[in-house]
Amino acid sequence: MRRELVIVGGGPAGMAAALAARAAGVRDVLLLERDSCLGGILNQCIHPGFGLHYFKQELTGPEYAGRFADLVRQDPGIEVSLNSFVSKLDGSLELSYLRPGALVDVKAGAVILATGCRERTREMITIPGMRPAGVFPAGLAQKMVNIEGWLPGTEAVIAGSGDIGLIMARRLTLEGVKVKAVVEIKPEPSGLARNVAQCLDDFGIPLYLRHRISFIHGADRVSKVTVSRVAENGSDEPGSSFDIACDTVLVSVGLIPENELLEMAGGAVDRRNNTPVSAGVNLTSVPGLFACGNAFKVYDLADSVTADSALAGRLAAEYLGASPSPEEPV
Amino acid sequence: MIYDAAVIGAGVTGAAVARELSARGAKVLLIEKEAEPAFGVSKSNSGIVHAGTQNPPASLKGRLCVEGNRLIREKLSDELALDFRQCGQLIVAFEDSEVPALERIKADGEALGVPGLRLVDRAWLDANEPNLNPAVKAALLAPTAGMISPYRFVHALVESALLHGAELKTGRRVTAIKRAGDAFELTAGGDTFRARYVVNAAGLYADEVSSLAGAPSFKISPRKGEEYLLDRKREHIANHIIFPLPSASSKGILMIKTSDGNPMIGPTAHETADKEDLSTTAAGLEEVLSGARRLVPSVSAGDIIAYFAGLRPACGKDFVIRREAAAPGFVNAAGIQSPGLTAAPAVAMMVAELLKSEGLELDNIDDGAVRRLSPAPRLQTSTPQEIRRLIEQDPAYGDIVCRCETVSAAEIRAAVKRGAATLDGVKFRTRAQAGRCHGGFCTARIMKIMQEELGLPAAALTKRGPGSEIVKGERL
């Protein structure tokens, strides 16, 4: 099957790119999303704080995503395929995707990767200790609480002060979980200042800067963590360690752009932060292949993702030689 | 019901014994304290099917390793549809003065019957192992070595035993063994089982189990090994399993290939007093990284995506496989340290002979009568044509749950149907949650599938059995 433009990922980046490509004259857009609905990670971000820049209005994540999803669904030139996982992409823009009941091969005129991020894990920062149940990437805990209605634990310590970790400190507290500490190895918090104020300070949750979890204890389920103060040279300060009893550890130590498809297509990826090696915003080293949103670089705000990703749609349109026709309403 | 034989411990040793005995006509009970088979030492090891080198020529473990290697390569890979990959191993020398040591290992290996050993020079290494440290001068190549997924090996042995009529009871720790007439009576998790013969394959706890039977004849001293898995992107960092020259106490830090494609580095070897101490340490990581970099300098800490520690159930320097005069009818298969994974099929045959000499009647095995296992289909290793065929049979093969390792909902369901009762069990069988996101994206979906299949609330699902519940509560 031949398609003009294939966009991989139906979060805010993919949706903004799809709408902008249409506005710039692309007639046929296939938007592939592996989840069962559009919106990406915003679906589990039920807190407010989205849209302040783009809509001059404070929205929750699902509300913000919903506005774009409505526009996408109303556009007859965009075909959305949900539960669709791209398993292969090559440098000539031939790709395959799996969905329930089918393996589909597509030859695309242009491809935009809007695949977002994954979380850095406990494994990547190699926290020593046991490997009990109760250690969660913060985003997984968020999904469990906000989407599934599951409570991950009763007493938690959060490793890392990334925004998801801060938001989850508040969210868990509201659900009755005792959040005993947020532990950050750097001298300053890595999340937004407003999240430190609204999610930690307002709830009296202690933030330990220049500290790290140096050991996770517990045979079956987490029983406690050892926390140590980190010296200038990066090693633990002798005698600084103390234990915090808890049954849950959330790990919020950063995001990694998902660029495995770009690599599969032979595109250059900077190994330090897993972003595309690029000559300009949203460009990759493969002709006709673009990347936008958190797959291109890790953004602080969904609003900026929307704004920047529209460019990817326009770049793809330009690459395809499309031009906006006046009678196409968008 | 009186079983012919009860096998205590469903690790690779017990599973291989259960298969051997049941395939030869015995009515076997396989009894395991953990929630699933392969949750002991057999899940956390290097997964190497050793060629048999680096063992003293007169050792029992050396002889059984060479025989186990042959059985896995020539018979079991096929009969059990194993994912064995015969990639070969290299033992490398950094100095010309170390070459005689390689020659000694070669001679010892040949005395044990290791086939195909040969020394290779720098030119051969340049052509076949391009990322190897340029300082390496020569190496000993053992072509029969390979990789296997240790837990899938155990699952296959257990499934095969079940096909031959064995019974598996999990979640039951044997706490008492006594003689009652012409049978043993085993107490385990509130139940009592009777069997004419008992095989102790209890791994780290084999000394305690032997004592229960009235034969307190040895002590198991755990020796910890930490291992670090690298991203699959580094798959081609090495083509063989690479060893340094062995020290007196261990084979050293290795560059390992896993059967799943991820390279692995490790293991350390340190005595520990605690049989539950599976912690990894900052010092262990240091030791493994520097050891691995000595072999392949481009290994970096940033490649690490997972890690674990395992405990070798050591008892002196060799395996302890014997009858016990103090407990007639009771056979120990203990002290099964490395290369116990490799040796297991040969250990099982030896145990069968010991039981026979104690009076257990066993058929002679007729290869034609062995029931073959059909492997569980896996998208990751299937061709597009095969994937299309699978999707035609079941549309859920197109429904991807684990994106990092491309595992479908159909595979997760099949794993649960074949016995996975925990999240680790699903991971070991399917690789879902074993990729670079470590379950960040798929854990919730897997739990929902397990809930449907097992009819359990989310709060009842565990990582690896009671006490390791994943979530603490559910909003109704």
Ligand SMILES: Cc1cc2nc3c(=O)[nH]c(=O)nc-3n(C[C@H](O)[C@H](O)[C@H](O)COP(=O)(O)OP(=O)(O)OC[C@H]3O[C@@H](n4cnc5c(N)ncnc54)[C@H](O)[C@@H]3O)c2cc1C
């Ligand atoms: C770090 C490391 C790396 C290794 N690498 C390799 C390798 O590359 N190649 C190789 O060939 N070998 C290797 N080995 C060795 C290999 O893993 C072991 O020899 C082998 O797994 C031992 O299997 P087992 O069945 O005897 O023990 P286990 O797998 O521990 O099985 C014993 C079982 O008995 C159960 N049990 C204990 N007590 C009771 C009770 N009272 N009632 C009921 N059940 C009980 C336990 O729960 C357990 O499941 C390695 C080992 C380690 C630690």
